[in-house]
Amino acid sequence: MKSYPFERRSWAEPYKIKMVEPIKMTDPAERRAAIAEAGYNTFLLRSEDVYIDLLTDSGTGAMSDRQWAGLMMGDEAYAGSRNFHTLRDAVERHYGYRYTVPTHQGRGAEHLLSKLLIQSGDHIPGNMYFTTTRLHQELAGGVFVDVVIDEAHDPANTHPFKGNVDFDKLDALVAEVGADRIPYVCIATCVNMAGGQPISLQNLTALRRWCDQHRIMIVHDMTRLAENCYFIQQREPGQESRSIAEIAYDICKLTDAATMSAKKDPMVNIGGFLAMNDEQLYDKACNLAVIYEGLHTYGGMAGRDMEALAIGITESLHDNHIKARVGQVAYLGDLLNRSGVPIVQPTGGHAVFLNARAILRHIPQEHYPAQALAAALYADSGVRSMERGAVSAGRDPKTGRDRMPKMELVRLTIPRRVYTQAHMDVVAESVVDLYHHAEKIKGLRFTYEPEMLRFFRGRFEPIEP
Ligand code: F0G
Numbered sequence: 001m002k003s004y005p006f007e008r009r010s011w012a013e014p015y016k017i018k019m020v021e022p023i024k025m026t027d028p029a030e031r032r033a034a035i036a037e038a039g040y041n042t043f044l045l046r047s048e049d050v051y052i053d054l055l056t057d058s059g060t061g062a063m064s065d066r067q068w069a070g071l072m073m074g075d076e077a078y079a080g081s082r083n084f085h086t087l088r089d090a091v092e093r094h095y096g097y098r099y100t101v102p103t104h105q106g107r108g109a110e111h112l113l114s115k116l117l118i119q120s121g122d123h124i125p126g127n128m129y130f131t132t133t134r135l136h137q138e139l140a141g142g143v144f145v146d147v148v149i150d151e152a153h154d155p156a157n158t159h160p161f162k163g164n165v166d167f168d169k170l171d172a173l174v175a176e177v178g179a180d181r182i183p184y185v186c187i188a189t190c191v192n193m194a195g196g197q198p199i200s201l202q203n204l205t206a207l208r209r210w211c212d213q214h215r216i217m218i219v220h221d222m223t224r225l226a227e228n229c230y231f232i233q234q235r236e237p238g239q240e241s242r243s244i245a246e247i248a249y250d251i252c253k254l255t256d257a258a259t260m261s262a263k264k265d266p267m268v269n270i271g272g273f274l275a276m277n278d279e280q281l282y283d284k285a286c287n288l289a290v291i292y293e294g295l296h297t298y299g300g301m302a303g304r305d306m307e308a309l310a311i312g313i314t315e316s317l318h319d320n321h322i323k324a325r326v327g328q329v330a331y332l333g334d335l336l337n338r339s340g341v342p343i344v345q346p347t348g349g350h351a352v353f354l355n356a357r358a359i360l361r362h363i364p365q366e367h368y369p370a371q372a373l374a375a376a377l378y379a380d381s382g383v384r385s386m387e388r389g390a391v392s393a394g395r396d397p398k399t400g401r402d403r404m405p406k407m408e409l410v411r412l413t414i415p416r417r418v419y420t421q422a423h424m425d426v427v428a429e430s431v432v433d434l435y436h437h438a439e440k441i442k443g444l445r446f447t448y449e450p451e452m453l454r455f456f457r458g459r460f461e462p463i464e465p
Pocket of ligand 1 (some may be wrong): 055105133
């Protein structure tokens with residue numbers, strides 16, 4: 001029992017639960033059979049066999065009563081839906097981008113943008129790769145170049161802004177290929193593959209100056225902008241008394257265009273958009289949207305979904321919401337830190353990342369330790385997580401060999417407003433148990449390997465010693 005006066009007061013979520021969704025409890029034998037049938041790939045499990053689903057925070061959030069009410073306000077006109085105007089107004093009001101093209105989800109926006117801006121042989125620097133983003137860059141003929149600071153590749157490093165850009169790496173790229181072969185720098189806020197790590201306002205401001213000097217655009221992957229803003233508010237000198245909404249607006253103002261997977265920050269189950277300030281670029285984007293997504297005023301989204309998204313944008317920027325959201329991730333991170341489980345430091349905005357290489361020292365990277373750990377976690381407790389290591393990194397398009405990323409991680413991704421603190425306790429206990437019996441876990445080999453984005457549909461079998 002804590003005694004009065006309390007050192008620190010507890011916080012709780014700024015919402016209460018109005019509807020519940022029962023989840024199935026399974027036994028160990030059922031789970032072992034289910035993961036074997038899924039080829040040891042958590043993407044191939046049936047969701048009804050999952051107890052606590054931490055596969056992703058994408059499209060898995062709980063909408064608010066206001067968002068659900070918004071669904072009833074859908075204007076399902078083919079052209080010029082009222083909800084499109086509500087959405088584009090919300091984007092301009094909160095993010096400042098003047099033009100919005102809805103897309104079916106984030107990768108739809110990445111596809112359009114890559115086609116619009118990349119010529120064959122161009123180089124696209126970014127603060128670490130993301131799977132779909134890089135693939136669309138490559139399909140458009142571009143080459144992705146990682147310019148994130150070295151600290152981002154070290155899971156134990158506690159740098160407060162591991163999403164920052166390294167200007168020496170940018171300068172070296174310009175010296176090598178020339179600024180005219182760099183159409184834009186791709187900047188993600190709260191870098192997913194680095195462990196949900198933020199970029200600082202100061203670093204982004206310096207990047208703006210650098211890009212202006214070289215006449216290069218900045219494209220913002222704003223999928224997890226609100227979480228990045230929270231870290232800026234908490235960690236960046238001079239930002240502590242500013243609101244999340246103010247910081248978000250400032251970040252967007254420093255960039256020229258943005259791709260958004262609306263399934264994350266703004267808490268809708270499906271949707272996204274491409275946003276920008278340049279009218280000519282918007283015109284071209286509309287023409288491409290009509291080919292690949294849908295008319296430029298719906299782009300693959302239902303009118304009702306655009307309404308819920310517009311409401312979700314506003315909710316995502318409330319200070320109390322984001323404090324509770326990132327706070328829940330930190331709660332799980334703290335439990336694992338206290339038990340000595342190696343996780344990416346500091347705990348990120350959307351997920352806790354287990355350092356599979358440090359946990360499974362007996363499994364070489366060619367035997368995919370993170371994939372093996374994710375499968376073992378499911379078998380232990382019905383918790384579904386995701387590999388973010390060599391399987392996700394895929395093969396180098398030139399050499400055809402496995403890319404071996406420095407980090408071999410398992411992502412425990414927390415959906416927004418879905419699980420309780422008790423669920424987090426169950427997850428932590430299962431992870432700690434596995435950590436103490438890690439030697440029982442075996443490496444994996446592919447039995448089926450898709451050509452692209454192989455982590456989604458690949459199948460594996462255990463390697464018997
Ligand atoms: N950019 C980032 C940083 C993402 O995390 C994602 C999706 C996308 C773009 C693509 O958006 O899925 O709407 O097409 N991330 C999901 C995840 C899949 O689980 O991290 P999408």
